[in-house]
Amino acid sequence: xxxxxxxxxxxxxxxxxxxxxxxxxxxxxxxxxxxxxxxxxxxxxxxxxxxxxxxxxxxxxxxxxxxxxxxxxxxxxxxxxxxxxxxxxxxxxxxxxxxxxxxxxxxxxxxxxxxxxxxxxxxxxxxxxxxxxxxxxxxxxxxxxxxxxxxxxxxxxxxxxxxxxxxxxxxxxxxxxxxxxxxxxxxxxxxxxxxxxxxxxxxxxxxxxxxxxxxxxxxxxxxxxxxxxxxxxxxxxxxxxxxx
Amino acid sequence: xxxxxxxxxxxxxxxxxxxxxxxxxxxxxxxxxxxxxxxxxxxxxxxxxxxxxxxxxxxxxxxxxxxxxxxxxxxxxxxxxxxxxxxxxxxxxxxxxxxxxxxxxxxxxxxxxxxxxxxxxxxxxxxxxxxxxxxxxxxxxxxxxxxxxxxxxxxxxxxxxxxxxxxxxxxxxxxxxxxxxxxxxxxxxxxxxxxxxxxxxxxxxxxxxxxxxxxxxxxxxxxxxxxxxxxxxxxxxxxxxxxxxxxxxxxxxxxxxxxxxxxxxxxxxxxxxxxxxxxxxxxxxxxxxxxxxxxxxxxxxxxx
Numbered sequence: 001x002x003x004x005x006x007x008x009x010x011x012x013x014x015x016x017x018x019x020x021x022x023x024x025x026x027x028x029x030x031x032x033x034x035x036x037x038x039x040x041x042x043x044x045x046x047x048x049x050x051x052x053x054x055x056x057x058x059x060x061x062x063x064x065x066x067x068x069x070x071x072x073x074x075x076x077x078x079x080x081x082x083x084x085x086x087x088x089x090x091x092x093x094x095x096x097x098x099x100x101x102x103x104x105x106x107x108x109x110x111x112x113x114x115x116x117x118x119x120x121x122x123x124x125x126x127x128x129x130x131x132x133x134x135x136x137x138x139x140x141x142x143x144x145x146x147x148x149x150x151x152x153x154x155x156x157x158x159x160x161x162x163x164x165x166x167x168x169x170x171x172x173x174x175x176x177x178x179x180x181x182x183x184x185x186x187x188x189x190x191x192x193x194x195x196x197x198x199x200x201x202x203x204x205x206x207x208x209x210x211x212x213x214x215x216x217x218x219x220x221x222x223x224x225x226x227x228x229x230x231x232x233x234x235x236x237x238x239x240x241x242x243x244x
Numbered sequence: 245x246x247x248x249x250x251x252x253x254x255x256x257x258x259x260x261x262x263x264x265x266x267x268x269x270x271x272x273x274x275x276x277x278x279x280x281x282x283x284x285x286x287x288x289x290x291x292x293x294x295x296x297x298x299x300x301x302x303x304x305x306x307x308x309x310x311x312x313x314x315x316x317x318x319x320x321x322x323x324x325x326x327x328x329x330x331x332x333x334x335x336x337x338x339x340x341x342x343x344x345x346x347x348x349x350x351x352x353x354x355x356x357x358x359x360x361x362x363x364x365x366x367x368x369x370x371x372x373x374x375x376x377x378x379x380x381x382x383x384x385x386x387x388x389x390x391x392x393x394x395x396x397x398x399x400x401x402x403x404x405x406x407x408x409x410x411x412x413x414x415x416x417x418x419x420x421x422x423x424x425x426x427x428x429x430x431x432x433x434x435x436x437x438x439x440x441x442x443x444x445x446x447x448x449x450x451x452x453x454x455x456x457x458x459x460x461x462x463x464x465x466x467x468x469x470x471x472x473x474x475x476x477x478x479x480x481x482x483x484x485x486x487x488x489x490x491x492x493x494x495x496x497x498x499x500x501x502x503x504x505x506x507x508x509x510x511x512x513x514x515x516x517x518x519x520x521x522x523x524x525x526x527x528x529x530x531x532x533x534x535x536x537x538x539x540x541x542x543x544x545x546x547x548x
Contacts, residue, residue: 002347002348003347004343004344004346004347004348005344005347005348008336008340008341008343008344008347011340012333012335012336012340015335016335076333079330079331079332079333079334080327080329080330080331080332081330081331081332081333083299083327083330083331084327084331084332084345084387085348086298086299086318087297087299087318087323087325087327088318088321088345088348088349088391089318089319089320089321089348089349089350090348241294241299241300
Protein backbone atom coordinates (compact mmCIF):
# COMPACT_ATOMS: atom_id res chain seq x y z
CA UNK A 1 0.00 0.00 0.00
CA UNK A 2 1.16 3.54 -0.70
CA UNK A 3 0.01 6.00 1.95
CA UNK A 4 0.41 9.12 -0.19
CA UNK A 5 -1.61 7.55 -2.97
CA UNK A 6 -4.35 6.55 -0.53
CA UNK A 7 -4.52 10.07 0.93
CA UNK A 8 -4.62 11.55 -2.57
CA UNK A 9 -7.56 9.33 -3.53
CA UNK A 10 -9.40 9.97 -0.25
CA UNK A 11 -9.13 13.72 -0.74
CA UNK A 12 -10.53 13.45 -4.26
CA UNK A 13 -13.35 11.18 -3.11
CA UNK A 14 -14.36 13.59 -0.35
CA UNK A 15 -14.52 16.40 -2.90
CA UNK A 16 -16.82 14.33 -5.08
CA UNK A 17 -19.54 13.66 -2.51
CA UNK A 18 -22.32 12.66 -4.89
CA UNK A 19 -21.06 9.07 -5.16
CA UNK A 20 -20.76 8.88 -1.41
CA UNK A 21 -24.26 10.17 -0.74
CA UNK A 22 -25.77 7.90 -3.37
CA UNK A 23 -24.06 4.84 -1.89
CA UNK A 24 -25.73 5.64 1.44
CA UNK A 25 -29.18 6.52 0.12
CA UNK A 26 -29.73 3.46 -2.06
CA UNK A 27 -29.49 0.79 0.68
CA UNK A 28 -31.34 3.05 3.11
CA UNK A 29 -34.33 3.44 0.78
CA UNK A 30 -34.35 -0.30 0.05
CA UNK A 31 -34.16 -1.01 3.78
CA UNK A 32 -37.24 1.14 4.34
CA UNK A 33 -39.14 -0.59 1.54
CA UNK A 34 -38.24 -4.19 2.46
CA UNK A 35 -37.53 -3.89 6.17
CA UNK A 36 -39.93 -1.48 7.81
CA UNK A 37 -43.00 -3.04 6.16
CA UNK A 38 -42.41 -6.39 7.87
CA UNK A 39 -44.69 -7.64 10.66
CA UNK A 40 -42.96 -7.43 14.05
CA UNK A 41 -42.72 -11.16 14.71
CA UNK A 42 -41.50 -12.20 11.24
CA UNK A 43 -38.30 -14.23 11.20
CA UNK A 44 -36.08 -15.97 8.65
CA UNK A 45 -34.07 -19.03 9.69
CA UNK A 46 -34.04 -18.08 13.36
CA UNK A 47 -32.97 -14.48 12.72
CA UNK A 48 -35.54 -11.73 13.13
CA UNK A 49 -36.61 -10.67 9.64
CA UNK A 50 -35.76 -7.05 10.20
CA UNK A 51 -32.21 -7.93 11.26
CA UNK A 52 -31.95 -10.18 8.22
CA UNK A 53 -33.01 -7.36 5.88
CA UNK A 54 -30.76 -4.88 7.70
CA UNK A 55 -27.69 -7.05 7.14
CA UNK A 56 -28.60 -7.69 3.52
CA UNK A 57 -29.07 -4.00 2.80
CA UNK A 58 -25.88 -3.05 4.62
CA UNK A 59 -24.07 -5.64 2.48
CA UNK A 60 -25.71 -4.24 -0.63
CA UNK A 61 -24.63 -0.71 0.29
CA UNK A 62 -21.05 -1.62 1.05
CA UNK A 63 -20.91 -3.74 -2.08
CA UNK A 64 -22.08 -0.96 -4.40
CA UNK A 65 -19.82 1.58 -2.68
CA UNK A 66 -16.83 -0.74 -3.08
CA UNK A 67 -17.63 -1.38 -6.73
CA UNK A 68 -18.00 2.32 -7.52
CA UNK A 69 -14.20 2.63 -7.63
CA UNK A 70 -14.35 1.06 -11.09
CA UNK A 71 -15.73 4.27 -12.58
CA UNK A 72 -12.88 6.33 -11.19
CA UNK A 73 -10.28 3.84 -12.39
CA UNK A 74 -11.73 3.72 -15.92
CA UNK A 75 -11.66 7.53 -16.10
CA UNK A 76 -8.06 7.63 -14.85
CA UNK A 77 -6.98 5.08 -17.41
CA UNK A 78 -8.70 7.05 -20.15
CA UNK A 79 -6.52 10.02 -19.21
CA UNK A 80 -3.36 7.95 -19.54
CA UNK A 81 -2.79 8.01 -15.78
CA UNK A 82 -1.65 4.39 -15.77
CA UNK A 83 1.33 5.31 -17.92
CA UNK A 84 2.41 7.86 -15.37
CA UNK A 85 2.11 5.29 -12.59
CA UNK A 86 4.01 2.71 -14.60
CA UNK A 87 6.83 5.23 -14.95
CA UNK A 88 7.22 5.55 -11.17
CA UNK A 89 8.65 2.99 -8.73
CA UNK A 90 5.10 2.20 -7.46
CA UNK A 91 4.77 -1.60 -7.32
CA UNK A 92 1.70 -3.17 -8.97
CA UNK A 93 0.83 -4.95 -5.71
CA UNK A 94 0.96 -1.61 -3.88
CA UNK A 95 -1.36 -0.09 -6.47
CA UNK A 96 -3.92 -2.89 -6.16
CA UNK A 97 -3.76 -2.85 -2.35
CA UNK A 98 -4.21 0.92 -2.26
CA UNK A 99 -7.27 0.79 -4.52
CA UNK A 100 -8.79 -2.09 -2.54
CA UNK A 101 -8.26 -0.25 0.76
CA UNK A 102 -9.87 2.85 -0.73
CA UNK A 103 -12.90 0.73 -1.66
CA UNK A 104 -13.02 -0.70 1.85
CA UNK A 105 -13.09 2.84 3.25
CA UNK A 106 -15.89 3.76 0.84
CA UNK A 107 -17.86 0.78 2.15
CA UNK A 108 -17.89 2.11 5.73
CA UNK A 109 -20.49 4.94 5.47
CA UNK A 110 -23.34 2.82 4.02
CA UNK A 111 -22.64 0.06 6.56
CA UNK A 112 -22.69 2.48 9.47
CA UNK A 113 -25.78 4.35 8.33
CA UNK A 114 -27.82 1.19 7.65
CA UNK A 115 -26.82 -0.37 10.99
CA UNK A 116 -27.62 2.86 12.88
CA UNK A 117 -30.94 3.08 11.10
CA UNK A 118 -31.65 -0.54 11.99
CA UNK A 119 -30.80 0.11 15.63
CA UNK A 120 -32.69 3.37 16.07
CA UNK A 121 -35.62 3.19 13.65
CA UNK A 122 -35.87 -0.56 13.02
CA UNK A 123 -35.42 -1.49 16.73
CA UNK A 124 -33.10 -4.37 15.86
CA UNK A 125 -31.96 -6.02 19.08
CA UNK A 126 -28.43 -7.41 19.15
CA UNK A 127 -25.93 -7.55 21.94
CA UNK A 128 -22.77 -5.44 21.67
CA UNK A 129 -20.61 -8.38 20.61
CA UNK A 130 -23.02 -9.25 17.81
CA UNK A 131 -23.04 -5.65 16.56
CA UNK A 132 -19.25 -5.57 16.42
CA UNK A 133 -18.97 -8.97 14.75
CA UNK A 134 -21.67 -8.31 12.17
CA UNK A 135 -20.15 -4.92 11.35
CA UNK A 136 -16.65 -6.36 10.91
CA UNK A 137 -17.73 -9.36 8.87
CA UNK A 138 -19.95 -7.17 6.67
CA UNK A 139 -17.04 -4.82 6.16
CA UNK A 140 -14.76 -7.70 5.10
CA UNK A 141 -17.57 -8.74 2.78
CA UNK A 142 -16.81 -5.64 0.72
CA UNK A 143 -13.41 -7.12 -0.24
CA UNK A 144 -14.43 -9.20 -3.28
CA UNK A 145 -16.47 -6.25 -4.58
CA UNK A 146 -13.52 -3.92 -4.20
CA UNK A 147 -11.66 -6.35 -6.44
CA UNK A 148 -14.61 -6.51 -8.87
CA UNK A 149 -14.58 -2.70 -9.06
CA UNK A 150 -10.88 -2.84 -9.90
CA UNK A 151 -11.44 -5.41 -12.65
CA UNK A 152 -14.39 -3.50 -14.14
CA UNK A 153 -12.24 -0.36 -14.11
CA UNK A 154 -9.75 -2.15 -16.32
CA UNK A 155 -12.23 -3.84 -18.64
CA UNK A 156 -14.78 -1.07 -19.22
CA UNK A 157 -14.47 2.18 -21.14
CA UNK A 158 -15.32 5.35 -19.22
CA UNK A 159 -18.59 5.86 -21.11
CA UNK A 160 -19.80 2.33 -20.39
CA UNK A 161 -18.42 1.84 -16.89
CA UNK A 162 -21.46 3.32 -15.07
CA UNK A 163 -24.10 1.09 -16.73
CA UNK A 164 -21.82 -1.95 -16.45
CA UNK A 165 -21.23 -1.31 -12.75
CA UNK A 166 -24.93 -0.62 -12.15
CA UNK A 167 -26.04 -3.76 -13.93
CA UNK A 168 -23.40 -5.92 -12.28
CA UNK A 169 -24.33 -4.57 -8.84
CA UNK A 170 -28.04 -5.29 -9.36
CA UNK A 171 -27.52 -8.75 -10.84
CA UNK A 172 -25.09 -9.83 -8.15
CA UNK A 173 -27.31 -8.42 -5.37
CA UNK A 174 -30.53 -9.92 -6.78
CA UNK A 175 -29.16 -13.35 -7.72
CA UNK A 176 -26.92 -13.48 -4.67
CA UNK A 177 -29.96 -13.17 -2.43
CA UNK A 178 -29.29 -9.74 -0.92
CA UNK A 179 -32.70 -8.36 -1.87
CA UNK A 180 -34.86 -11.42 -1.28
CA UNK A 181 -33.82 -14.48 0.74
CA UNK A 182 -32.60 -17.31 -1.47
CA UNK A 183 -34.17 -19.87 0.85
CA UNK A 184 -37.61 -18.75 -0.24
CA UNK A 185 -36.70 -19.27 -3.92
CA UNK A 186 -36.72 -22.42 -6.11
CA UNK A 187 -33.62 -24.60 -5.72
CA UNK A 188 -32.25 -23.60 -9.13
CA UNK A 189 -32.03 -20.03 -7.86
CA UNK A 190 -30.08 -21.24 -4.86
CA UNK A 191 -27.55 -22.92 -7.12
CA UNK A 192 -27.18 -19.75 -9.14
CA UNK A 193 -26.85 -17.70 -5.95
CA UNK A 194 -23.93 -19.82 -4.82
CA UNK A 195 -22.04 -18.75 -7.95
CA UNK A 196 -22.04 -15.12 -6.80
CA UNK A 197 -19.77 -13.70 -4.10
CA UNK A 198 -22.78 -11.85 -2.64
CA UNK A 199 -24.37 -15.11 -1.50
CA UNK A 200 -21.30 -15.91 0.57
CA UNK A 201 -20.82 -12.43 1.96
CA UNK A 202 -24.50 -12.39 2.99
CA UNK A 203 -24.19 -15.85 4.52
CA UNK A 204 -21.08 -14.97 6.52
CA UNK A 205 -22.54 -11.66 7.76
CA UNK A 206 -25.83 -13.19 8.85
CA UNK A 207 -24.01 -16.03 10.55
CA UNK A 208 -22.75 -13.41 12.99
CA UNK A 209 -26.34 -13.07 14.21
CA UNK A 210 -26.92 -16.76 14.91
CA UNK A 211 -25.98 -18.79 17.95
CA UNK A 212 -24.05 -21.31 15.87
CA UNK A 213 -21.27 -18.79 15.30
CA UNK A 214 -19.50 -17.52 12.21
CA UNK A 215 -19.76 -19.52 9.00
CA UNK A 216 -16.06 -20.06 8.32
CA UNK A 217 -16.66 -21.80 5.00
CA UNK A 218 -18.55 -18.75 3.72
CA UNK A 219 -15.76 -16.46 4.91
CA UNK A 220 -13.18 -18.57 3.10
CA UNK A 221 -15.17 -18.40 -0.15
CA UNK A 222 -15.32 -14.60 0.25
CA UNK A 223 -11.54 -14.43 0.67
CA UNK A 224 -11.06 -16.81 -2.27
CA UNK A 225 -13.10 -14.52 -4.52
CA UNK A 226 -11.01 -11.58 -3.34
CA UNK A 227 -7.70 -13.27 -4.10
CA UNK A 228 -8.74 -14.43 -7.57
CA UNK A 229 -10.30 -11.11 -8.60
CA UNK A 230 -7.47 -9.12 -7.04
CA UNK A 231 -4.99 -11.16 -9.07
CA UNK A 232 -6.93 -10.48 -12.28
CA UNK A 233 -6.91 -6.76 -11.44
CA UNK A 234 -3.16 -6.91 -10.84
CA UNK A 235 -2.51 -8.53 -14.22
CA UNK A 236 -4.73 -6.00 -15.98
CA UNK A 237 -2.81 -3.16 -14.34
CA UNK A 238 0.50 -4.64 -15.47
CA UNK A 239 -0.74 -5.09 -19.04
CA UNK A 240 -2.23 -1.62 -19.38
CA UNK A 241 0.06 0.94 -20.98
CA UNK A 242 -2.45 2.69 -23.23
CA UNK A 243 -1.73 6.21 -24.45
CA UNK A 244 -4.14 8.96 -23.46
CA UNK B 245 31.20 1.01 -20.00
CA UNK B 246 27.84 0.45 -18.35
CA UNK B 247 28.48 3.17 -15.82
CA UNK B 248 28.84 5.84 -18.49
CA UNK B 249 26.16 4.60 -20.88
CA UNK B 250 22.74 5.87 -19.91
CA UNK B 251 20.72 4.37 -22.73
CA UNK B 252 21.52 1.69 -25.23
CA UNK B 253 19.17 0.50 -27.97
CA UNK B 254 20.44 -2.28 -30.21
CA UNK B 255 18.68 -3.36 -33.40
CA UNK B 256 15.29 -2.39 -32.02
CA UNK B 257 12.22 -2.91 -34.20
CA UNK B 258 8.48 -2.57 -33.67
CA UNK B 259 5.63 -3.28 -36.04
CA UNK B 260 2.00 -2.23 -35.50
CA UNK B 261 -0.09 -4.31 -37.90
CA UNK B 262 1.28 -3.57 -41.36
CA UNK B 263 3.11 -0.44 -40.19
CA UNK B 264 6.80 -0.76 -39.36
CA UNK B 265 6.92 1.99 -36.73
CA UNK B 266 10.55 1.38 -35.84
CA UNK B 267 12.72 -0.42 -38.37
CA UNK B 268 16.00 -1.20 -36.64
CA UNK B 269 17.31 1.54 -34.38
CA UNK B 270 20.73 1.54 -32.74
CA UNK B 271 21.24 4.34 -30.30
CA UNK B 272 23.63 4.79 -27.44
CA UNK B 273 23.45 7.78 -25.14
CA UNK B 274 26.28 8.59 -22.74
CA UNK B 275 25.59 9.95 -19.28
CA UNK B 276 25.41 13.74 -19.36
CA UNK B 277 24.45 14.08 -23.02
CA UNK B 278 21.51 16.19 -24.14
CA UNK B 279 20.08 14.44 -27.17
CA UNK B 280 17.30 15.58 -29.49
CA UNK B 281 15.32 12.94 -31.30
CA UNK B 282 14.23 14.87 -34.34
CA UNK B 283 11.82 13.85 -37.04
CA UNK B 284 8.41 14.46 -38.59
CA UNK B 285 5.23 12.94 -37.17
CA UNK B 286 5.22 9.21 -37.82
CA UNK B 287 9.01 8.94 -37.90
CA UNK B 288 8.94 6.51 -34.97
CA UNK B 289 10.09 8.90 -32.23
CA UNK B 290 7.30 8.14 -29.76
CA UNK B 291 7.49 4.38 -30.28
CA UNK B 292 11.26 4.50 -29.78
CA UNK B 293 10.74 6.38 -26.52
CA UNK B 294 8.01 3.97 -25.40
CA UNK B 295 10.38 1.04 -25.94
CA UNK B 296 13.15 2.86 -24.11
CA UNK B 297 10.79 3.28 -21.14
CA UNK B 298 9.57 -0.30 -21.21
CA UNK B 299 5.98 0.72 -22.01
CA UNK B 300 6.20 -1.12 -25.33
CA UNK B 301 8.10 -4.34 -25.86
CA UNK B 302 10.25 -4.33 -29.00
CA UNK B 303 9.67 -7.09 -31.58
CA UNK B 304 13.42 -7.50 -31.91
CA UNK B 305 16.53 -6.02 -30.40
CA UNK B 306 17.42 -5.05 -26.88
CA UNK B 307 16.97 -2.01 -24.68
CA UNK B 308 19.18 -1.16 -21.73
CA UNK B 309 18.91 1.77 -19.37
CA UNK B 310 21.86 2.17 -17.02
CA UNK B 311 22.88 -1.39 -17.81
CA UNK B 312 19.55 -2.95 -16.78
CA UNK B 313 16.01 -3.18 -18.03
CA UNK B 314 13.96 0.03 -18.33
CA UNK B 315 11.65 -1.29 -15.59
CA UNK B 316 14.59 -1.73 -13.19
CA UNK B 317 15.86 1.79 -13.89
CA UNK B 318 12.36 3.18 -13.29
CA UNK B 319 11.98 1.16 -10.09
CA UNK B 320 15.22 2.74 -8.86
CA UNK B 321 13.88 6.21 -9.65
CA UNK B 322 16.61 6.85 -12.21
CA UNK B 323 14.23 8.02 -14.93
CA UNK B 324 11.97 11.08 -15.04
CA UNK B 325 9.46 11.20 -17.87
CA UNK B 326 7.40 13.95 -19.41
CA UNK B 327 4.75 12.46 -21.64
CA UNK B 328 3.34 14.22 -24.66
CA UNK B 329 -0.26 14.23 -23.47
CA UNK B 330 -2.45 12.80 -20.73
CA UNK B 331 -0.83 11.14 -17.78
CA UNK B 332 -2.41 13.46 -15.24
CA UNK B 333 -5.61 13.43 -13.20
CA UNK B 334 -7.91 16.23 -14.26
CA UNK B 335 -9.87 16.62 -11.01
CA UNK B 336 -6.73 16.81 -8.86
CA UNK B 337 -5.03 20.02 -7.79
CA UNK B 338 -1.52 20.74 -9.02
CA UNK B 339 -0.04 20.54 -5.51
CA UNK B 340 -1.88 17.29 -4.73
CA UNK B 341 -0.61 15.66 -7.90
CA UNK B 342 2.98 16.70 -7.24
CA UNK B 343 2.80 15.54 -3.62
CA UNK B 344 1.53 12.18 -4.82
CA UNK B 345 4.33 11.78 -7.37
CA UNK B 346 6.84 12.72 -4.67
CA UNK B 347 5.32 10.03 -2.45
CA UNK B 348 5.74 7.40 -5.16
CA UNK B 349 9.48 8.03 -5.43
CA UNK B 350 12.22 7.29 -2.95
CA UNK B 351 14.38 10.40 -3.23
CA UNK B 352 12.30 13.32 -4.53
CA UNK B 353 13.26 16.98 -4.33
CA UNK B 354 10.95 19.17 -2.23
CA UNK B 355 7.67 19.67 -4.15
CA UNK B 356 8.02 23.43 -3.70
CA UNK B 357 11.36 23.35 -5.52
CA UNK B 358 9.97 21.41 -8.48
CA UNK B 359 7.03 23.81 -8.75
CA UNK B 360 9.39 26.78 -8.70
CA UNK B 361 11.75 25.25 -11.27
CA UNK B 362 8.81 24.69 -13.57
CA UNK B 363 7.55 28.24 -12.93
CA UNK B 364 4.19 27.13 -11.55
CA UNK B 365 4.51 27.85 -7.84
CA UNK B 366 1.43 30.09 -8.14
CA UNK B 367 -0.72 27.25 -9.53
CA UNK B 368 -0.42 24.92 -6.51
CA UNK B 369 -4.09 25.14 -5.53
CA UNK B 370 -5.51 25.13 -9.03
CA UNK B 371 -7.25 22.09 -10.45
CA UNK B 372 -5.65 20.48 -13.46
CA UNK B 373 -8.75 20.78 -15.62
CA UNK B 374 -8.72 24.57 -15.38
CA UNK B 375 -5.18 24.92 -16.73
CA UNK B 376 -4.11 25.87 -20.24
CA UNK B 377 -2.21 23.40 -22.42
CA UNK B 378 1.06 25.17 -21.72
CA UNK B 379 0.47 25.19 -17.96
CA UNK B 380 -0.30 21.47 -18.00
CA UNK B 381 2.98 20.88 -19.83
CA UNK B 382 4.76 22.69 -17.02
CA UNK B 383 3.05 20.44 -14.47
CA UNK B 384 4.24 17.41 -16.46
CA UNK B 385 7.72 18.91 -16.48
CA UNK B 386 7.63 19.39 -12.71
CA UNK B 387 6.53 15.74 -12.40
CA UNK B 388 9.52 14.68 -14.54
CA UNK B 389 12.18 16.51 -12.52
CA UNK B 390 10.63 15.84 -9.10
CA UNK B 391 12.25 12.40 -8.58
CA UNK B 392 15.73 13.94 -9.21
CA UNK B 393 16.32 11.42 -11.98
CA UNK B 394 19.63 10.73 -13.73
CA UNK B 395 17.84 10.57 -17.08
CA UNK B 396 15.01 12.83 -18.18
CA UNK B 397 12.95 11.74 -21.17
CA UNK B 398 10.62 14.27 -22.75
CA UNK B 399 8.25 13.44 -25.59
CA UNK B 400 7.56 16.62 -27.58
CA UNK B 401 7.63 18.75 -24.43
CA UNK B 402 6.66 22.07 -26.00
CA UNK B 403 3.63 20.91 -27.97
CA UNK B 404 0.80 23.36 -27.37
CA UNK B 405 3.05 26.10 -25.94
CA UNK B 406 3.28 29.55 -27.45
CA UNK B 407 6.65 31.03 -28.37
CA UNK B 408 7.16 32.74 -25.04
CA UNK B 409 6.30 29.75 -22.86
CA UNK B 410 8.50 27.62 -25.08
CA UNK B 411 11.43 29.91 -24.37
CA UNK B 412 10.67 29.89 -20.63
CA UNK B 413 10.40 26.12 -20.72
CA UNK B 414 13.82 25.69 -22.26
CA UNK B 415 15.28 28.11 -19.75
CA UNK B 416 14.00 25.86 -16.90
CA UNK B 417 15.21 22.83 -18.78
CA UNK B 418 18.63 24.37 -19.10
CA UNK B 419 18.91 24.54 -15.31
CA UNK B 420 18.34 20.78 -15.21
CA UNK B 421 20.93 19.95 -17.87
CA UNK B 422 23.40 22.18 -16.05
CA UNK B 423 23.14 19.74 -13.12
CA UNK B 424 24.62 17.08 -15.38
CA UNK B 425 21.43 15.18 -16.05
CA UNK B 426 21.16 13.12 -19.19
CA UNK B 427 18.31 14.35 -21.36
CA UNK B 428 16.56 12.81 -24.34
CA UNK B 429 13.83 14.85 -25.94
CA UNK B 430 11.73 14.18 -29.01
CA UNK B 431 10.77 17.16 -31.09
CA UNK B 432 9.76 18.15 -34.55
CA UNK B 433 11.01 21.70 -34.03
CA UNK B 434 14.41 21.98 -35.71
CA UNK B 435 15.18 25.14 -33.83
CA UNK B 436 14.82 23.33 -30.48
CA UNK B 437 17.13 20.55 -31.56
CA UNK B 438 19.61 23.09 -32.89
CA UNK B 439 19.62 25.32 -29.82
CA UNK B 440 19.31 22.93 -26.91
CA UNK B 441 20.81 19.56 -27.85
CA UNK B 442 24.47 18.50 -27.78
CA UNK B 443 23.55 15.85 -30.26
CA UNK B 444 20.80 15.47 -32.84
CA UNK B 445 19.45 12.08 -33.86
CA UNK B 446 17.38 12.43 -37.00
CA UNK B 447 14.69 9.79 -37.55
CA UNK B 448 12.69 9.07 -40.63
CA UNK B 449 10.39 6.12 -41.38
CA UNK B 450 11.46 4.27 -38.26
CA UNK B 451 15.19 4.60 -38.88
CA UNK B 452 18.00 6.83 -37.72
CA UNK B 453 19.15 8.69 -40.83
CA UNK B 454 21.64 11.06 -39.21
CA UNK B 455 23.33 11.26 -35.82
CA UNK B 456 25.76 13.90 -34.69
CA UNK B 457 26.10 17.41 -33.35
CA UNK B 458 23.97 20.02 -35.00
CA UNK B 459 27.16 21.42 -36.61
CA UNK B 460 28.15 17.99 -37.95
CA UNK B 461 24.73 17.47 -39.50
CA UNK B 462 24.82 20.90 -41.09
CA UNK B 463 28.30 20.22 -42.40
CA UNK B 464 27.20 16.95 -43.97
CA UNK B 465 25.29 19.11 -46.42
CA UNK B 466 28.10 21.09 -47.96
CA UNK B 467 27.78 24.30 -49.91
CA UNK B 468 26.03 27.61 -49.59
CA UNK B 469 23.08 29.39 -51.06
CA UNK B 470 23.46 32.65 -53.00
CA UNK B 471 20.45 34.88 -53.22
CA UNK B 472 20.61 37.82 -55.61
CA UNK B 473 18.36 40.13 -57.61
CA UNK B 474 19.28 39.61 -61.26
CA UNK B 475 17.03 41.43 -63.79
CA UNK B 476 16.74 39.45 -67.03
CA UNK B 477 18.74 36.54 -65.67
CA UNK B 478 19.84 33.77 -68.03
CA UNK B 479 18.86 30.75 -65.96
CA UNK B 480 20.32 28.22 -68.36
CA UNK B 481 23.68 29.95 -68.10
CA UNK B 482 23.54 29.85 -64.28
CA UNK B 483 22.59 26.19 -64.30
CA UNK B 484 25.54 25.34 -66.51
CA UNK B 485 28.07 26.93 -64.14
CA UNK B 486 30.31 24.22 -62.64
CA UNK B 487 29.81 25.35 -59.00
CA UNK B 488 25.98 25.49 -59.15
CA UNK B 489 23.83 22.54 -58.11
CA UNK B 490 20.36 24.02 -58.33
CA UNK B 491 18.65 27.19 -59.57
CA UNK B 492 15.37 28.66 -58.41
CA UNK B 493 13.75 31.98 -59.20
CA UNK B 494 11.19 34.14 -57.49
CA UNK B 495 10.52 37.00 -59.86
CA UNK B 496 13.83 38.80 -60.33
CA UNK B 497 15.33 37.04 -57.33
CA UNK B 498 17.55 34.08 -58.10
CA UNK B 499 18.46 31.38 -55.58
CA UNK B 500 21.57 29.44 -56.46
CA UNK B 501 22.55 26.39 -54.41
CA UNK B 502 26.27 26.13 -54.82
CA UNK B 503 28.94 23.56 -54.16
CA UNK B 504 31.45 26.39 -54.79
CA UNK B 505 29.95 29.74 -53.97
CA UNK B 506 33.14 31.75 -54.51
CA UNK B 507 33.39 31.00 -58.23
CA UNK B 508 29.68 31.56 -58.71
CA UNK B 509 29.88 34.88 -56.90
CA UNK B 510 32.79 35.99 -59.06
CA UNK B 511 30.79 35.11 -62.18
CA UNK B 512 27.71 36.99 -60.94
CA UNK B 513 29.62 40.18 -60.19
CA UNK B 514 31.68 40.12 -63.40
CA UNK B 515 29.07 39.04 -65.92
CA UNK B 516 25.60 40.01 -64.69
CA UNK B 517 23.85 43.09 -63.26
CA UNK B 518 23.25 41.16 -60.01
CA UNK B 519 22.69 43.25 -56.90
CA UNK B 520 21.51 42.77 -53.25
CA UNK B 521 23.60 39.63 -53.06
CA UNK B 522 23.41 37.42 -49.92
CA UNK B 523 25.45 34.30 -49.24
CA UNK B 524 24.17 31.93 -46.55
CA UNK B 525 25.42 28.59 -45.35
CA UNK B 526 23.01 25.68 -45.05
CA UNK B 527 21.05 25.70 -41.82
CA UNK B 528 19.82 22.63 -39.98
CA UNK B 529 16.57 22.76 -41.90
CA UNK B 530 18.37 22.53 -45.25
CA UNK B 531 20.44 19.68 -43.89
CA UNK B 532 17.40 17.81 -42.64
CA UNK B 533 15.58 18.30 -45.92
CA UNK B 534 18.62 17.17 -47.89
CA UNK B 535 19.18 14.09 -45.70
CA UNK B 536 15.50 13.21 -45.77
CA UNK B 537 15.32 13.59 -49.55
CA UNK B 538 18.45 11.49 -49.83
CA UNK B 539 17.13 8.68 -47.65
CA UNK B 540 13.80 8.75 -49.50
CA UNK B 541 15.74 8.42 -52.75
CA UNK B 542 17.71 5.48 -51.39
CA UNK B 543 14.51 3.78 -50.26
CA UNK B 544 13.05 4.09 -53.75
CA UNK B 545 16.27 2.73 -55.22
CA UNK B 546 16.30 -0.24 -52.88
CA UNK B 547 12.68 -1.03 -53.70
CA UNK B 548 13.27 -0.80 -57.44
